[in-house]
Every structure is written in structure tokens, then in C-alpha cells.
Amino acid sequence: MSDAQSPIDDRSELASVGGETDVDVDIEESEDLHHQSVSPLTLREALSWLASIYDPLGTVAETVLRGKLVLRYAHRCGITFDQLLPGPLYREFYKVYQALKCPKPVPRMVDHQVLHVFVDSSSYAHGCTVLDNNMNRVYAKAMLHELPHLPWTIVRKELLSLRYGLSLVKHQLLPNLSKQEATRELYVYTDNSANFQRVRKALRDGNPSSELPAWEKTCIASIIELANDLHCILRFIPGPLNPADCLSRGSSDAVDYQCLRTTITAINEGSVDPLQIPLALTTIGNASPLLSHLKNQCSATEIADVLQRIRRAQEGDDEVTHIKLAIKRNDDRYKDMYHVINDHHGDVLVKKHPVIADHVQVFVPQSCRRSLVDRIHTVYGHIGTSKLPGLLSRDFYWPGLSGDARRYAKNCATCVKFKGSCVLRAGGLGTVPSKSPIPMEMIGVDLIGPFVSPSLADDPPHKVEYALVLVDSASKFVIARPLFCHDADSTLETLVDCFFSVGFPSLIISDRDGRFLSKVGLAAQKLFQWNWKFLPAHSSPLNSWQEIPHRLLNNIMRTIIEDSGLQLRDWYRLLPCAVWAYNNVPSDVNCPVAPADLFFHHALPLSSRGPNYSTPGVCC
Structure with missing residues (x-):
């Protein structure tokens, strides 16, 4: 500054x-x-x-x-x-x-005989706020998650926020209050029903369940110790009425405090079951229990847009109409599973969650299922087939949800393009021998391309996209052949043709391409007794004598294609020109000799000749 x-x-x-x-x-x-x-x-x-x-x-x-x-x-x-x-x-x-x-003014004097502590956690921060009996803020704390906690599930983060909230009250808030602990009432609220059930059971039993994971048992044990020291009462509050929600997300406070005060009064009187509050909210306030999990990643505007689209789709869906009529007729098959929520935006058909008692799932009609899966898949960073169904089922429901979500994640174009395969395990780096001073004793094999746009590649007679490139480690001499069909059979047939033209090497180095690792490739290696080393793509030992010639040849090809008048589908006719241009020009300032001169001015070694060669000589 x-x-x-x-x-x-x-x-x-x-x-x-x-x-x-x-x-x-x-x-x-x-x-x-x-x-x-x-x-x-x-x-x-x-x-x-x-x-x-x-x-x-x-x-x-x-x-x-x-x-x-x-x-x-x-x-x-x-x-x-x-x-x-x-x-x-x-x-x-x-x-x-x-x-x-211009911060908002708050009262100077607060009544701290009854304190309400609210805790919450989002994907990136914890929030804790303390209110008095008049719903005035007494103390608040918002802190970002530590880096090791970022990949944790939201349930673990909510449990951690509960422990942080109790610790803040004990060590920072209560020491600064007047010493009247005997008459003070302390209530702690969380909006995560799973943690509320587990911690309430642990407080009643005196210790956490033995079936919980080790970290959760340790965390709940510390919560029990803090709760016993503070003599507090644990309660559940729905997310729309949690004042700590804004502290964990950095958003504006949108809680209806009159509704919150009415709800707390109803809980004190015993007229409202805490685990049924989300259903009661539709009659006492404008807060909505729908999509409560999705709000951790989306803004309120995005959630409102999703709900509005689902409402419009439900109005014209025959299946939704049938379920609503069955509910009105008190059909037990549907009444125990579905119900209709009425709010100021309209009616929404929801399904009771099979596991979480206080949660409902929005029924999604057929017309907007694919767009919804695409939106959730994108919002959560293109998660895979194992996590996407679980995330969708927390807030949405339709028959066959898991299968639709897995198929979409498996066929997502972005995931296929940028994510690595989970089926094939990456191989080790291995060892690469030093460069051989003898031509054709050690070569590198790879593919360059594609040189054809996808629109032209759809034409089968002209689907020539790649070229097979051989680079000699001693001379940097390049041999290239177009692949008229880039499957394993055609690739290896072209490779054998090149070897019969210039000689068989003692060592072949390539990446772990599927064409070379296929059954046909392994059979060819056994037949010709090739010594073949497989390395990861762009491995550092290859950069100096294989990757650089590939890049230069690729640039030459694209320059020639742009300057020539041929159509793009006929690019392979210009491949010999690019190879000739590369082989006959010195590529290294330290060696003013062209790769072709280095390659053809040496006789082929006996060990690198094919089975049909009987007399020494130079193959050209």
C-alpha cells in the first residue's frame, strides 16, 4: 500500500x-x-x-x-x-x-445469560457465530481450511467445525464474560444431520461408537470432552436458518432472524421435532430446504435457476402428474415415498431421502436430466464415475440415476481428452543406453500427426492422419512413412518395410503406444528378435535425439502444407519433401554436416543387417 x-x-x-x-x-x-x-x-x-x-x-x-x-x-x-x-x-x-x-452497527450491551452457538463449514472455510437470546451477534469467527483438510468430505469438515466452535467458545469467548456460569445456558447448533446424530449418540453413551474411523472417533471424543466442560446442549438447525452459513462462504447474511427466533422458541417448547424442521420451514418462512448440499459449490442464483427449470419440467411431465394424483388419493405406494413441497415459487415434487432423516431429494423429470448431470459434473470439476452418482443422489432423484451418471462421466469429452486412463498402469522409466556412434544401431520410433482436420477425416478413402517416423540416434537421420491405416497391423507392417530398406537396428526405443504393446506388436518382436525398450512419452533421454527431430519435421510439414496448393487430405504426398528438407540441412550449429551425409557415409554394421544381407555395403 x-x-x-x-x-x-x-x-x-x-x-x-x-x-x-x-x-x-x-x-x-x-x-x-x-x-x-x-x-x-x-x-x-x-x-x-x-x-x-x-x-x-x-x-x-x-x-x-x-x-x-x-x-x-x-x-x-x-x-x-x-x-x-x-x-x-x-x-x-x-x-x-x-x-x-461502512460496517453495520451492533448493540453495545448484550444479554449473555443465554448463548446460541452456530457452526458451519463449506468446502473452503469454517464459520462460527455466537448469538444472544435476542439474535444479536456476540462473537464470530471465520477461518480458511488448512491445506491438508481441503480434499476432505463435507461431513468431516462439518465435524471439524463443531470441534473448532466449541474450542473457540471455551478458550476465547467465555474467559471474557462475567463469572456467572451457574445461570448461563449454552446451546450449540449444527446443520449436518449425520454429525448431529453421531455426536448426540456419543454424548448420551459417554464415548464415540467403536465402528467409526479412527480420526472421527478422536474428533468426537474431543467434542464430548469440550461439551461436558461447557455444559452445553447440542441441537440441529436446518442450513437456511444457520447464521454461520455466511461466515463459512464469505457471503452476505440472508438468514430470516425472526423465523430463526420462532424456530428456536418452538424447539424449546418441544412443539417441533428438530429433524423435521426442513418440512416445517415451508409454512413458517421463505427459506428452502431444497438442494442444501449443492449450495456448498453453487451460488444462490444458480440454485434458484436449477429449481426453476425443474419446476417447469415437472409441470408438463406425465410421470410427475401421475405421482401427484396418487398422493392426493392417499395411495400408500407413493404417499410414504413422495410428497409435494409448496413455497412462494410453486410446487415441487420431492422424495424422502432413504438415509438422511431430515433431507429430501428433488424428483427430476426426463426432459432435464441430461442437462442437470452435465451442470453438476462441470460444477464439481469433472468428477469420475465413482463420485458423480453419490453427489447427484444427495439432492436429486430419478429412476436409474446411478447408471445415467456413470455413463455420462464415462463418455464426457473433456474427461476423455484430459484425464489419464485408470485401466493401464504406467510403466517404469527404465534405463536408456548412451547414443551409439554407428548409424542404425539404435533408433527411436514414434508417430507424428494428425495432419487432417476432423471433418476431412470422416471421409474413409482419405483418412490418412499419421506418419510413422524413425530417428537414427547417431546421425539424426529421419525416415518417415504415411500410415494409410493406423491400426497395429498396418503400423508394424510399415515399420518392417522401413527396416528392410535401411537395415535392422540392434535397439529400438519408443513410448508405450498401444500399437507397439499390442499382441501383434509383441509377436513381431519375438519373430524378428527385436530388442525393444518402452519409455514414457517425452522422456528426457529422448529429447535430444528424437523429440527435437519430430518437432522440426512436424513444423516443416505444416509449413509446406500451408504454402502448397494441394488439399489438406493429400498432405502425405508432401511427406518425402519434408523428409528430404530435414535430412539435407545441418540441424545443429555445432555439427555443420547434414544428417544424410552422416548416415550414408558409414557402412552398416553386420549386427544390424537383416537376414537377407550377405555382403557388406551401404543400403540406400
């Missing part, structure tokens, strides 16, 4: 817990942020400004977390500390600055 910094004029005084001492949020204003079009920020300056914010009670914790997420995203995009923030990231960070410039 620049040296010219001044505090914001209208600072907001924050609440002092259990006393009348004023605590301010120390937010500094820089000229760089104020005149955003004149002096943009570097990443280092933005970090320095964000670190200077003093907010001990967490009154603006969600806004600070949003700024941290913006800067962490910038760092992960490869932006160095002294580089300027790009325009979109700068605008997002400026929104954070504007929000911190």
Missing part, C-alpha cells in the same frame, strides 16, 4: 461482550482503493491492507473472509505478489473494501 493512508471517518463501534467498553473495527483507507481507476493494487498491497483490519469480535468476519478468498484465488492463478490484480479480481476486492468501509 502507499504510505498515504488514513482511517475511515465514520467508524462503527462494535459490541463489547459483557461490558461497556467500546471496541472499534480498525479499517484503514488507502488512496489506491479509493481511486481504483488511477492506481490499481498489487497483490502485496491488497494483502497488507486486508491484514491491517482489526476486528476482534468478528462483526465483519464474513466480509474479511470474502477478501481472503479473492486474494487466495489470485495467488492460485499464478499472480505474484508484485503483480497488479486483474480487472475482475480488483472489482471484487473493491466491493469488499466498500462493505468494510
